[in-house]
Amino acid sequence: MNEQAKLYLLASGLFNQPTHNRIKDLHCLIDELLQTMPEWEILKALKPHLKYSEDLETEYSRLFILSFPNEAVQPFASYWIESDHSLMGNSTLEVKRMMLEHGIEIAENTGLLPDHIVSELEFIAYLVSQDDEKSQQTQQQLLEQHCSYWIPLFITALNKANPIPYYQLSANYLKQLMIPT
Amino acid sequence: MSTHDHFDPSRRAFLGAATGGTALTIAGLPSQALARINAPHDHEELKKTTEVFGFCDMCYWRCGLKIRSRDGRAVKIDGNTEHPNNWGVVCAKGNSGLMVAYAPNRLKYPMKRVGKRGENKWKQISWDEALDTVATELNKAKEKYGPQTLALIGHGSWEKPYHRLAHAFGTPNTTSPVFGLCCGPRGVSNMIIMGRNLTGNETIDLENCKYFLMMGRNITESLHNGETLGWVNGVANGAKVVYFDPRYSITAAKADEYYAIRPLTDHAFLLAMINVVINEELYDKQFIAEYVVGFDELKERVQKYTPEWAEPITEVPAQDIRRLAKEMAAKAPSVFVYAPRRMTRTSNDFGTGMAITILNTLFGVWGRKGGVFTPQNYKVPEIDLPKFEHATANRIDVGGDFNYEQPEIPIAHIQDKDGKYQRADGAGVMGRWPIANPQYGLTNEMWKAMAEQRPYPVKALMTAGGNGFLNSTNYDIIRKALETVDFYVATDVIPNEMNMYADILLPEASYLERYDDLQVGGGREGYVAVRMPAMKPLHGTRDAWTICKQLADRMDLGAYFPHDSIKELIDDRLKKAGSSLAEIEKVGILKIPADPKKNFPLDHGGKLKIKTPSGSSKAEMIPGMLKMMGYDKALDYVEQVRPNEDEFHMTFGRIGFHTHARTQDNVWTADLMRENVLWIHPESAAKRGINEGDLVKVSDRKGRSGEIKAKVTIRIRKDTIFMVHGFGHWDSRMTTANGKGLADSDLASYEVDPSIGSMSMGLSLVKVEKV
Numbered sequence: 048m049n050e051q052a053k054l055y056l057l058a059s060g061l062f063n064q065p066t067h068n069r070i071k072d073l074h075c076l077i078d079e080l081l082q083t084m085p086e087w088e089i090l091k092a093l094k095p096h097l098k099y100s101e102d103l104e105t106e107y108s109r110l111f112i113l114s115f116p117n118e119a120v121q122p123f124a125s126y127w128i129e130s131d132h133s134l135m136g137n138s139t140l141e142v143k144r145m146m147l148e149h150g151i152e153i154a155e156n157t158g159l160l161p162d163h164i165v166s167e168l169e170f171i172a173y174l175v176s177q178d179d180e181k182s183q184q185t186q187q188q189l190l191e192q193h194c195s196y197w198i199p200l201f202i203t204a205l206n207k208a209n210p211i212p213y214y215q216l217s218a219n220y221l222k223q224l225m226i227p228t
Numbered sequence: 229m230s231t232h233d234h235f236d237p238s239r240r241a242f243l244g245a246a247t248g249g250t251a252l253t254i255a256g257l258p259s260q261a262l263a264r265i266n267a268p269h270d271h272e273e274l275k276k277t278t279e280v281f282g283f284c285d286m287c288y289w290r291c292g293l294k295i296r297s298r299d300g301r302a303v304k305i306d307g308n309t310e311h312p313n314n315w316g317v318v319c320a321k322g323n324s325g326l327m328v329a330y331a332p333n334r335l336k337y338p339m340k341r342v343g344k345r346g347e348n349k350w351k352q353i354s355w356d357e358a359l360d361t362v363a364t365e366l367n368k369a370k371e372k373y374g375p376q377t378l379a380l381i382g383h384g385s386w387e388k389p390y391h392r393l394a395h396a397f398g399t400p401n402t403t404s405p406v407f408g409l410c411c412g413p414r415g416v417s418n419m420i421i422m423g424r425n426l427t428g429n430e431t432i433d434l435e436n437c438k439y440f441l442m443m444g445r446n447i448t449e450s451l452h453n454g455e456t457l458g459w460v461n462g463v464a465n466g467a468k469v470v471y472f473d474p475r476y477s478i479t480a481a482k483a484d485e486y487y488a489i490r491p492l493t494d495h496a497f498l499l500a501m502i503n504v505v506i507n508e509e510l511y512d513k514q515f516i517a518e519y520v521v522g523f524d525e526l527k528e529r530v531q532k533y534t535p536e537w538a539e540p541i542t543e544v545p546a547q548d549i550r551r552l553a554k555e556m557a558a559k560a561p562s563v564f565v566y567a568p569r570r571m572t573r574t575s576n577d578f579g580t581g582m583a584i585t586i587l588n589t590l591f592g593v594w595g596r597k598g599g600v601f602t603p604q605n606y607k608v609p610e611i612d613l614p615k616f617e618h619a620t621a622n623r624i625d626v627g628g629d630f631n632y633e634q635p636e637i638p639i640a641h642i643q644d645k646d647g648k649y650q651r652a653d654g655a656g657v658m659g660r661w662p663i664a665n666p667q668y669g670l671t672n673e674m675w676k677a678m679a680e681q682r683p684y685p686v687k688a689l690m691t692a693g694g695n696g697f698l699n700s701t702n703y704d705i706i707r708k709a710l711e712t713v714d715f716y717v718a719t720d721v722i723p724n725e726m727n728m729y730a731d732i733l734l735p736e737a738s739y740l741e742r743y744d745d746l747q748v749g750g751g752r753e754g755y756v757a758v759r760m761p762a763m764k765p766l767h768g769t770r771d772a773w774t775i776c777k778q779l780a781d782r783m784d785l786g787a788y789f790p791h792d793s794i795k796e797l798i799d800d801r802l803k804k805a806g807s808s809l810a811e812i813e814k815v816g817i818l819k820i821p822a823d824p825k826k827n828f829p830l831d832h833g834g835k836l837k838i839k840t841p842s843g844s845s846k847a848e849m850i851p852g853m854l855k856m857m858g859y860d861k862a863l864d865y866v867e868q869v870r871p872n873e874d875e876f877h878m879t880f881g882r883i884g885f886h887t888h889a890r891t892q893d894n895v896w897t898a899d900l901m902r903e904n905v906l907w908i909h910p911e912s913a914a915k916r917g918i919n920e921g922d923l924v925k926v927s928d929r930k931g932r933s934g935e936i937k938a939k940v941t942i943r944i945r946k947d948t949i950f951m952v953h954g955f956g957h958w959d960s961r962m963t964t965a966n967g968k969g970l971a972d973s974d975l976a977s978y979e980v981d982p983s984i985g986s987m988s989m990g991l992s993l994v995k996v997e998k999v
Contacts, residue, residue, distance in 0.1 A: 089834065101351060105343075105351055108350040109350070112336060112352060113350060118334075131327070133326075133330040133331070134330045134331070134766070134897055136330070158337055159764065160767070180561065
């Protein structure tokens with residue numbers, strides 16, 4: 048897997064439920080990335096925050112599942128793209144189709160939709176790791192015609208929700224990764 | 229995609245190729261825990277449009293549906309033209325059902341409370357952890373206090389498996405708001421006088437009715453498709469509509485005559501009608517002679533209720549009362565006195581309900597064309613289960629909804645002479661609320677039992693849908709109950725103020741994503757209908773039956789859920805009825821054809837079969853059961869509260885596109901009405917300097933208050949205000965509904981009907997001032 052794929056995989060993991068094992072794995076992944084990309088300050092900033100705690104899980108739930116005390120940070124593309132904020136909109140199906148074209152689907156019992164930020168980022172990681180033109184085309188299409196629309200909205204909402212440093216940095220990381228300056 | 233969180237470098241990495249079986253291993257990447265995607269077997273979900281059958285869950289009428297799906301998602305809801313609850317019609321709420329499944333705010337994963345109760349701090353947990361915790365905590369409560377310590381409150385979804393689970397657990401304390409907070413008074417009135425229920429899907433021959441006397445039955449806004457359609461057809465066929473309501477509703481606008489009756493005084497008007505019908509011999513003499521007892525006593529009893537007596541109370545002119553009685557008699561038996569849908573308003577709703585039943589009976593409407601038809605029932609046996617040790621007998625066993633066979637023992641005893649636990653809410657319990665239906669219970673009293681821990685400890689709570697706050701009243705009691713119980717597990721599709729207090733929150737699949745137990749109904753045609761999933765459950769949700777089955781298995785109650793899946797259960801039941809799941813899935817509904825001889829026996833030389841709870845084979849105008857218990861005083865009028873000069877009657881009701889407090893966060897229904905407003909008469913508004921759109925403060929005599937925008941309109945009495953029910957949510961998880969409008973439930977009164985224990989929500993008197 049190339050470095051770029053790992054970067055997307057890291058992004059996916061950061062927005063996934065922060066279980067003990069996942070945090071441990073993210074730690075390993077960041078260490079790997081820092082070996083080859085020591086200049087990425089955001090990775091260095093993130094590393095000390097990769098510690099499991101119940102507060103982190105609570106914050107994850109607050110931000111992305113059901114609390115929304117001041118801002119809905121819905122992790123679904125469809126929420127931001129569809130005019131009525133519905134999930135499973137056409138935008139979800141577009142992503143699902145793209146995945147299927149590459150032989151990928153969301154496994155049962157994971158509780159994720161195709162356009163959940165975790166699914167999309169991991170799909171991009173997959174595409175980036177492939178060495179064929181079709182994958183590059185899909186990646187470009189997904190990033191330019193889909194992610195570029197909703198990821199900035201998601202990041203803005205996340206920042207407005209006054210998240211703990213872990214998610215402030217994760218938002219910053221996602222911004223650096225996904226939004227060209 | 230893995231559900232494991234274990235690091236296993238020997239396993240395939242997070243991605244795999246779909247074809248050729250070549251796993252793509254990612255060197256150095258340690259993480260199956262990161263993996264969320266894996267390879268499919270094929271592209272099976274990208275299929276053309278499919279169609280399944282179901283029945284709606286957006287309100288309690290349960291219309292038959294056909295749901296079209298494409299690419300693995302439900303895309304269109306239509307009505308099942310064969311279903312007698314709607315004949316193919318779907319309302320705005322029904323169409324918005326898709327947004328229950330696709331709601332961004334719906335409950336998605338099992339959650340564990342990590343903050344204080346009601347603080348809304350959660351942690352996502354696995355289903356195994358959630359179910360293990362629930363089973364452990366419920367068993368712990370059972371061990372300490374006995375099985376009766378569990379209360380189940382269900383409302384809003386197909387809650388049957390939860391009741392079964394609770395009964396299997398051993399508690400009698402299962403309840404639904406339908407009796408104490410909604411239809412109880414009219415249900416029990418028809419039952420105790422006629423031995424008939426006449427709630428739920430009412431068996432009224434609307435199409436052929438020639439005269440509707442509608443006591444606040446706002447059928448065009450508190451609407452159910454089949455019922456409203458029947459009424460519209462009745463009107464189109466020439467029926468006269470006389471409508472009574474302090475507010476000029478849409479139904480009032482469609483009526484031939486409208487009376488802005490003084491709030492809470494319907495009973496006085498009805499007693500005067502009975503007086504005229506009896507004294508002027510306008511009743512159906514043959515029907516009374518053949519099917520009624522207690523007529524003479526009734527006659528004597530209503531002599532004092534003359535139209536002249538009623539006029540100053542109701543503000544309905546005496547001469548009009550006489551005329552209406554004569555007009556109705558001229559059209560009888562194709563007439564109907566229509567009770568309001570929710571009848572928990574006055575301090576004597578039971579009396580009002582009985583007056584309606586009596587008046588209908590005097591006109592001989594039962595079993596007659598244009599009156600009340602006798603339904604047919606599709607017999608689908610229940611599955612064979614071990615006996616429930618303490619649950620109240622079910623309705624099939626007692627031949628009706630109301631079981632009066634209660635032992636006479638002191639309240640302090642929690643078990644009767646047979647060792648069965650008495651209900652904590654007192655429904656059906658001698659010395660408490662013996663007339664209240666123990667099948668549904670008194671939800672309002674159950675909250676009180678939990679808050680006060682009387683008559684015995686109720687320490688565990690399970691809710692299946694519902695919203696104790698916005699669907700009831702007296703928030704202090706609800707809050708105290710939720711804070712007092714040792715353990716609270718909530719299951720629902722959507723978040724709300726009540727399940728915000730849960731210790732464990734279980735996310736249910738929506739009605740578009742699951743099979744459910746069969747819908748068995750009785751209309752002119754008897755029917756059984758199926759609910760099929762139009763798509764797979766989204767997120768981490770599970771259907772109600774599976775949740776209950778998995779809990780039962782963990783609590784050694786698996787014998788009560790003997791099937792491996794809900795599909796097997798449905799198939800089992802249908803096979804006992806001579807059909808099968810495969811057969812019903814083709815059509816959605818199986819029916820017994822309408823039979824005029826059975827539906828309208830009195831028009832075809834047949835007889836009416838009556839069996840009242842006291843065993844009478846005739847309708848009891850003065851029910852013997854009541855006299856025996858000393859409750860017959862409810863037949864008489866009870867003076868209702870009157871507002872002071874600066875006060876108003878507080879009224880509330882429904883609108884055609886919202887159901888209770890369940891749809892305000894649905895983006896599609898919210899598009900039609902996002903917040904409620906306060907209806908106030910222009911003269912009353914002017915006195916207070918209130919203009920259209922002004923923010924006003926509404927305060928009651930108990931010190932409760934809230935703010936809402938004013939709608940200044942002549943469509944309401946000067947002494948009355950009105951707001952649409954279900955608004956005023958404060959759960960931050962409901963991002964669409966949160967903070968919109970005012971909750972009527974926090975202003976409605978919480979006195980109870982002294983005869984049956986249902987709530988008297990309309991007794992609240994409020995002041996209004998400009999903010």
